[in-house]
Every structure is written in C-alpha cells, then in structure tokens.
Amino acid sequence: MGVCGCGKSEIGQRLASALAIPFSEGDSYHPPANIQKMQSGIPLTDTDRADWLQQLKQQLATARDNHQSLVLSCSALKRAYRDLLREADPALVFVHLHGERELITTRMRMRNDHFMPLSLLDSQLADLQMLQSDETGLRLNIEQPPAALIENIIDWTARN
DSSP states (O other), rough: SSTTSSOOOHHHHHHHHTOOOOEEGGGGSSSSSHHHHHHHOOOOOHHHHHHHHHHHHHHHHHHHHOOOOOOEEEOOOOOOHHHHHHHHHOOOOOOEEEEEHHHHHHHHHHHHOOSSOGGGGGHHEEEEEOTTTOOOEEEETTTOHHHHHHHHEEEHHHHH
16 A cells, blocks of 8 residues: 555565465556546545445455455555455555655656656645554555565564
C-alpha cells in the first residue's frame, strides 16, 4: 500500500517472486473511466474506487478460498478501504511503503508509462491514513533499496 510512485508494483512483483507466489497488480482492475479521470488529473472519489475495491476484495477472497497466498499491490490509502479488503481475508497483512514527497516526486517524473500524473500526488498524500495499531502490517521507508525492503518484509512475516 502507499501513494502513487512509492514502488508498490516493483516491490510487490519482487516479493511475489521471492516467495514464489502469485502477484496481482491492483491498477489493472481500474475501469477505463477511472484511468481517464486520473490521466486528466482528477482525483478519484470513494464512489469511483468502490467497484475497483470490490474487485480487489474478490481477488483476495478467491486466493483465501483456494488456500493460496497472494501479493496484491494497491494504494489502500484509507482505513475504510483496508477494512473492506480485510473482509476477504482477516489475516491480510499490509506493507505501507512510504517516503519523502521529494523522493516520490523524483520517481514519478522518471516514469513514462503510467497513467497517474504527478499532479495527483498531493491528493493521495491528503487521503493517506496511516496503518493503525490494530491493523496487521508494517511501514517501510522507500529510501531503502528494493532488496532490503523485500528482506524486511520476509523477516517480519516470519516473526509474525
């Protein structure tokens, strides 16, 4: 979880590969209308995200029902979104990738192939609700190299 440009997809893919489990890219479930809105610099509303979150919830529920692990990348910015996703699997663990705005800005400027414009970063930062003490998960600083982030996640899950 985390704002745009924090590395959710890259870290998610690497983690899934390291654990030899499936990876699901949450952005691929956005309907065209959401993509168009974001490309136009218009922040999504809770209503815009509702169907998208339901699809992600279904991905998690299917994995749980099939007794499979799954790494899913998605922003999960608000507690309500995370609560909805947890309905699919109460044992769901969130990894919040966070960093300084300047670092995220630099990363977003380097991306050429993503629909999310830099102009939406501030709206995502405004919506972001940190993990609460009753939510299972960890918070990692993206200043660390990807290999260190993966190692931290694997170590944390082994202990918990």
